[in-house]
Amino acid sequence: MDIASLVGLIGSFAMIGGAMVVGGGLAPFFDVPSVLIVIGGTFFAAMYTTPLPTFLASFGAMSKAFLPPVKKQNVMIERMVELASIARKDGMMALEGQDVPDKFFEKGMQLLVDGADETKLVQQLNQEIKAMKLRHENNQNVVKAWVDLAPAMGMIGTLIGLVLMLGNMDDPKAIGPAMAVALLTTMYGAIVANVIFAPILTKLEGYTAYEVTYREMIVLGLKNIARGESPRNIQDQMISNLPPKMQAKMEAA
C-alpha cells in the first residue's frame, strides 16, 4: 500500500465524518436514493464516455493509485552502467539473459542482443512509451469523467429534491428536512469528485510522468550502450535526471 494514499484517503474521510459526528451523528447524512443518483448516475454516465474495455480497465488503473511506485531510478542506473561494462568487454551478445529490474528494460536489452542499431532501438522504444502514455491517458480520462460528472449529478439530484419540495409546501415543518435531503446529493457529488477521484487522477498522472521519465532514461542508457559509450559517460548522462543529493550519493559510490 502507498502510505500517502491510504493515510490521505482515511484522513480526509475522518475529517468529514468527524464534522458530521460532532454536529449530530452520521444518520442525517445518509439517504439511499441520493447515493444511487450520485454514485450510480456517475457510474453509468462515465461508462458511456468510453468503450467498455477501457471503462473496466480504469478500475484496475485506479487501484494503482494505492500502490507505491516501486521502480527506483538509482537501482536502474547502476544496473545500466554494469551492463554497459559487460557490453563493452564482451559484446552485445553477452547481455543475453542478464537480470534487469523491469520488462521495458528487458525488451530494450533484447533488441540490443538481437542486433538492433541505435535508430531502430530508439524508434521502437519511443513508440512503446507513446503507446503507454495513450493507454494511461485513456484510463485517466475515465477518472476525469468521474471528477467532472459527479458534481453535475449532485446538482441534478438537488434540483430534483428542490422541485419536489417546492411543489408541495403545505406542511411548513417538512420544508427544512426536505431541503436537507435535497442538499445531500450536492454534498455527495463534491465528496466523490474532490475527496475520492480528483486525488486519484492527480496521483495517476504523476505516476505516468514518473514512468515516462524512467523509461526515457532507459532509452538514453541503451542508446549509449548501442553507441559504445563508456560506462562512466553513460552514468554521467543518466544521473543528470536525479535530484542533486542523489547525484552526489551516486557519484561518491
Next chain:
Amino acid sequence: MDIASLVGLIGSFAMIGGAMVVGGGLAPFFDVPSVLIVIGGTFFAAMYTTPLPTFLASFGAMSKAFLPPVKKQNVMIERMVELASIARKDGMMALEGQDVPDKFFEKGMQLLVDGADETKLVQQLNQEIKAMKLRHENNQNVVKAWVDLAPAMGMIGTLIGLVLMLGNMDDPKAIGPAMAVALLTTMYGAIVANVIFAPILTKLEGYTAYEVTYREMIVLGLKNIARGESPRNIQDQMISNLPPKMQAKMEAA
C-alpha cells in the same frame, strides 16, 4: 450498438428517473415551455455556431458514439505483414487488388501500386489524417456547443421564471410551484449537457484519437513496405503500439 454507450445512457437516465419516481412521480418534472427553451434554444444556438452542412453532419457524427469501434489493430497488423511478404517476393504490383480491412489502408496500398515513393506516400496519407482530424473536430465542436449552451439556456429559462414569479407574488401559495417550474430549465440544462452530450463528446474524441493512431500505424507499415523492410521488422515496429499482453500474443503467433 456499443454496449457501454447503451447501458451508460439508459443507466444514468434510470438513476435520474428513479430518483424522480421515488420522490413523487415523473409528472412534476415535465413542462413543455421549459423543454422548448432548453432543447429548442440550444438547438438553434448550436446551429448558429457553424455552417449548416456541419450542423447537419454533426448528428451523424453523434450517432457514431453508439456504434462500437470495429477496426482491430491486430488484424490490420497481421494483414500488413502478409502484404509486406507479398511485396518483397513479387513486387509492389502484386499488391494490386489485395483485400485490406479498411478504405484508408486500401488508398495507401493503391499509392504503392501506382509507384508512389516513400515521401509522396507519407505526405499524402498524413494530409488525409490531418484533414480527417479537422473534419471530426468540426463535428465535435457542435457537440461541444450543446454542452456549453444547454446550461446557459437552462439558466436563462430559470431567470425568466423567477422574474415572472417575483413580479407576481400576490398569492403566496403559488410561489413554491412557480419556483419549482422555474428550476426545471436549470435541471434540463444540466441533464442535456452532462448526461447526454458531454459523454458523447468524450467518446467521439476518444474514437478520433483511436482512429488517428490506427491510421498512423498504417502509414508506418506502408512506409516500411515502400522501403523494402523485412516483414519481421515491420511487425516488430507496429506491435510497439499495442498493449504488452497483445504484443506477447502476436509474437507467440
Next chain:
Amino acid sequence: MDIASLVGLIGSFAMIGGAMVVGGGLAPFFDVPSVLIVIGGTFFAAMYTTPLPTFLASFGAMSKAFLPPVKKQNVMIERMVELASIARKDGMMALEGQDVPDKFFEKGMQLLVDGADETKLVQQLNQEIKAMKLRHENNQNVVKAWVDLAPAMGMIGTLIGLVLMLGNMDDPKAIGPAMAVALLTTMYGAIVANVIFAPILTKLEGYTAYEVTYREMIVLGLKNIARGESPRNIQDQMISNLPPKMQAKMEAA
C-alpha cells in the same frame, strides 16, 4: 445570408421570447437602465480591451458570421490543376492574367509570373497567412471580451439592484418586483454572452480555420507548380484535404 446563422439566431430568440410570452408577456422583461448597464457597460469595457481601430473593425468581422463561406475548395483545386497544365505547356509567363477565384490565389500566381522561386513563394504566402490569422484573432478577441464581460456586467447590475432593494425594505410588497428587476441584468448578460456573441465567436473561429486550410491548399498547389510537378500529381495531393465523398467525385471527373 448564411442560413444557419439567420435561422439559429432568430430561432433561439424565438424560444426565449416564446417562454416570456407564454409566462406573461414581454413587458416585465424590459427595463432601460438594465439594458444600459449590460449592453452599454459591456460595450465600453470591450472597447477598453483593445486599440480603437481593432474595436471598430471587430463589428465588420462579426457581420461576417452572417455571411456564408463562399470559397469552394473543389472549384479552387480544379482551377489549380488547369493552371498547372498551362504552366507546364507554356511556362510560368502564360499564367499572367489568368482568372482565379480569389485574391490570395491571384497574389501567389503573380509571384510565380514574376519569377519567384519555391522558397520565396512559400515564405511570403505563409507570412500572409500568419498575418491574417493574427488579424482575425485580434477581432475575435473583441468578440471574446463581449462573451466574458457581459455576464460580469449582468452580475454587477444585479448586485446594484440587490443592494438598493435590501437597503429599503419598508414596503414588503415592493421586494418581489425590485428583485425581479435586479435579476434582469443577469438574464441580459447570459443572453448577450451565450445567445449572441458566443455563437458568433465559434463561427468566426471556424471560418478562420477554414480560410487557413483553403490558403494552405493554395500554397501547396502553387509550390508544386513552381516545382513543375504534373497536374495529376498536384490534384492527388490537393484532394487529400477533401472529405472522402468529394475526393471520389473529383477523381471520377
Next chain:
Amino acid sequence: MDIASLVGLIGSFAMIGGAMVVGGGLAPFFDVPSVLIVIGGTFFAAMYTTPLPTFLASFGAMSKAFLPPVKKQNVMIERMVELASIARKDGMMALEGQDVPDKFFEKGMQLLVDGADETKLVQQLNQEIKAMKLRHENNQNVVKAWVDLAPAMGMIGTLIGLVLMLGNMDDPKAIGPAMAVALLTTMYGAIVANVIFAPILTKLEGYTAYEVTYREMIVLGLKNIARGESPRNIQDQMISNLPPKMQAKMEAA
C-alpha cells in the same frame, strides 16, 4: 492617451454609476471597510505573488494600457527599405548613425555596422525578443493576480458580512441593510476584476503581441540586408505582414 482606453474606462464606470444614481444615489454603494478588504486585500495578496521589483514595475506596465501604440509598421518598413538601398550602394558602414524609428531597430542596425553576420544578428535579436516577452509576462501576471484575487476577496468580505449578520438577527429591520453592505464587497470584486484589470490585461497582451510582430519584422528586414537582398525584395517580404489595404497603398507608393 489611448482614446479607446479612456472612453472605455470612463464609459463603463458611467454606466455602472448611472445605474446606481438612477436607483437611489451613490451613497448606499460606498463603505470604507468594504473598499479596504477588496482593494487593500487584493493589493497585498497580489504583492505576495511576485518579487517586489516586479510588483512595483507592474504599475508602470499597467499605465501603458492608457497610451496608444505609437510604432507604425509602414513607417518602419519604408525606413528599412531606404537603409537596404544605402547598405547595397555604400556598404554596411554607411548605416552608422542613420536615424531609425526605435531602439530595437537601432540596436540591430548597430550590430550590422559592427560586422555581425546573419546568424549572430538573428540569434541576438531573437534573444532580446524572448527576454522582452518574459518581462512583459511577469508584469502581466501581476495584473492577472488582480483579476483572479479581487473576486475572491469580494467573496471573503461578503462571507464575513453574512456571518456577522447571521449571528446577530435580533433586530429584523437591520437584516436588510446588513446584507446590503455584505454584498458590496462582491460587487467591488466584480468591478475591480472585470471593469478595471481584465481589460488592462487583454490590452497589454495585445500590445505585447503587436510589439513582438513589429520586432520580428525588423529582424526579417535586417536579416535580408545582411544577406544583401534587393530593397524591392525586402519590401515584398515585409509588407506580407500588413493588412491587404495597407499593402496596396505601400505598393502603389
Next chain:
Amino acid sequence: MDIASLVGLIGSFAMIGGAMVVGGGLAPFFDVPSVLIVIGGTFFAAMYTTPLPTFLASFGAMSKAFLPPVKKQNVMIERMVELASIARKDGMMALEGQDVPDKFFEKGMQLLVDGADETKLVQQLNQEIKAMKLRHENNQNVVKAWVDLAPAMGMIGTLIGLVLMLGNMDDPKAIGPAMAVALLTTMYGAIVANVIFAPILTKLEGYTAYEVTYREMIVLGLKNIARGESPRNIQDQMISNLPPKMQAKMEAA
C-alpha cells in the same frame, strides 16, 4: 525574508482581520471543527494526490516563496566573461577550482575542465534543467492541490452545516447562528486557497521560470566558452537576456 511575501501575507490577513474586528470582533469567526474539516481535510486530500516524499518535500518548496531570489544575472554574466578570458588565455584546465556563484555553474565548468565537448556539455546541462523543472512541478502540484481542494472542503463543510441546520429548525433563533457557523468553512476554504496557497503557487512558478532562464544563460555562456568565442561576444549574447537598462549599465562598465 522576501519582503513582498512577508508584507503581502501579513497585509492581506490584516485587511481580512480588520474587517472582522470592525464588524464585531474575531470571536464569531473561529470554530474548531470548521478549521479541522478545511485545513485537516485539505491536508489529507492533498497528501493523497502524491507519493509521501513529494508531499513532505512540498513544504520545503513552499517555504522558498518567503525567501528572496538571490541569484543575480549580472553578477553571473560578469563572472562568465572573466572565465571566458581565462579559458582563452590559459586553456580549459585553468578553470579548475575557479569560484563561481552557484552549483549549476560549477557543475558546468567542471564538465569543461573534464574535457567535455559542446554537445555533451549542452545535452547534460539541459537534462539537469529539465529534471529540475519536473521536480519543481511535482512540488507545485501539491500547492495546486491545496488551491483546488480547500474551496471544495469548505463547500463540503458548509453543506454538512446546512443539512444539520435544516434538519433541526424547531428553534427559529438558532437558525441564524447555525448558518453563520456553516458559512465559516466556505470562508476558510476561500482564504486558504486565495490568500495563502494561490500566491505561493504563482510565486514558485515565477521563481522556477527565473531559475530556468538563469540556467539557460549559463548553458549559453559555457557553450560559447567551449567553442572558444571571444569574451566580448559572449557578453553581447548573454546580456540580450537582460532588461534594456541593465544592458546599458553593463555595456558602460
